[in-house]
Amino acid sequence: MRSNEVVVKVSEQLSFSLTANNEDGTPNDTINENLDATPNGFAVFQHTLTNTGNRNDTYTLN
Numbered sequence: 799m800r801s802n803e804v805v806v807k808v809s810e811q812l813s814f815s816l817t818a819n820n821e822d823g824t825p826n827d828t829i830n831e832n833l834d835a836t837p838n839g840f841a842v843f844q845h846t847l848t849n850t851g852n853r854n855d856t857y858t859l860n
Contacts, residue, residue: 814850815847
């Protein structure tokens with residue numbers, strides 16, 4: 799017994815999730831709050847970028 803060839807095409811879905819990681823007094827939120835900023839200074843915003851698409855590619859961010 800022989801059946802017809804079955805072809806399944808899955809489109810590539812690129813999707814990313816950006817989550818804030820600074821400890822700002824509110825656990826498990828996704829907002830960077832209460833960071834001090836001064837003129838000519840720096841404020842560090844820590845985030846996690848997650849690939850949520852259906853590809854396992856490697857990306858370089860600059």
